[in-house]
Amino acid sequence: MSIKVRLSENLPLHLLLPDGDNTKFPLAYVEDETHTPLPGSPFTLANTGLGNYINDDYIIAPLSTLRRFVATYIIYEDPGFTEESQFYDRAEDVFDIVDATNVYINQVSSYVNRMSTVLSNITGVQDIIVWPEKNGQAVLGTNCAIAVIDALGAVVWSGAAPTPRLDGTFRFQNGFAPALNGTYNVEIVITVDGQPRENKQPFVAVG
DSSP states (O other), X not given: OEXXXXXXXXXXXXXXXXXXXXXXXXXXXXXXXXXXXOTTXXXXXXXXXXXXXXXXXXXXXXXXXXXXXXXXXXXXXXXXSOSBOSSSOOEEEEEEEOOTTTGGGGOXXXXXXXXXXXXXXXXXXXXXXXXXXXXXXXXXXXXXXXXXXXXXXXXXXXXXXXXXXXXXXXXXXXXXXXXXXXXXXXXXXXXXXXXXXXEEEEOOOOO
16 A cells, blocks of 8 residues: 655554454564665554554654655564464555655756747837746746747847846847738747756737
8 A cells, every 4th residue: 555654754654454353463664765674663563452553653854865665564473573473464555755855856847938028119129028937936047048030040139148137037128120920939048047948939029
C-alpha cells in the first residue's frame, strides 16, 4: 500500500490483523530508497486493541532529501521475536514523501516571457514592454533582448537592456510603424535563474 507523508510528520507504521488478534508481536523493518535501514529499525508496534498495532515514533526530518520509505511488517508469535508467525503473511507499506521542499524539487519549472505593446497616436512611438514569468508568476530577470521580425524573417527592430525598471519590466521604444495587416513576431530573451529564457510573442500594435 502506498501512503503519502510530509516532511516533519510522523511515519505512520500501522498494522491491522483482520481477525482482530491481539496476541501477536509485530516488528516493522523500514528502509529508505537506498535500502538503508532507518535509525531505530526494526520498530516495535504497540497493541492498541482489535488487532491494531501501531508505532508513530519516527519523525521524518524536515530537511530530508529522501523520497521513499518501505516498511515490511513481520508478525512474531513471541515477545522475543524469534518465531515468525506461519498464519500471517508479511505485509508492506510504501511511504512517498510529498512536500513542497521535497517532491517539488524535481518539478520542472515553466518559464515564459510576456509582452504588451502601446502605440502613441500623437508621437508615433511604439512601446514594447516585456517581463518574465516563472510558473505563472512574474519574476525578476536580467539581460533582456528583443527582436521584432516580419513575415519574411527580417529583423525590423531590436533592442537590449541589462536590468529591468523598478516595476520589474523592460521597456523598449521605437518609431517603428507596422505595415497594414502585417504579421510580426517578437523574439524575447530574458535571463532568469541564471539561464537565458527565450520565446516568441505575436506583435499587436495598440494605440
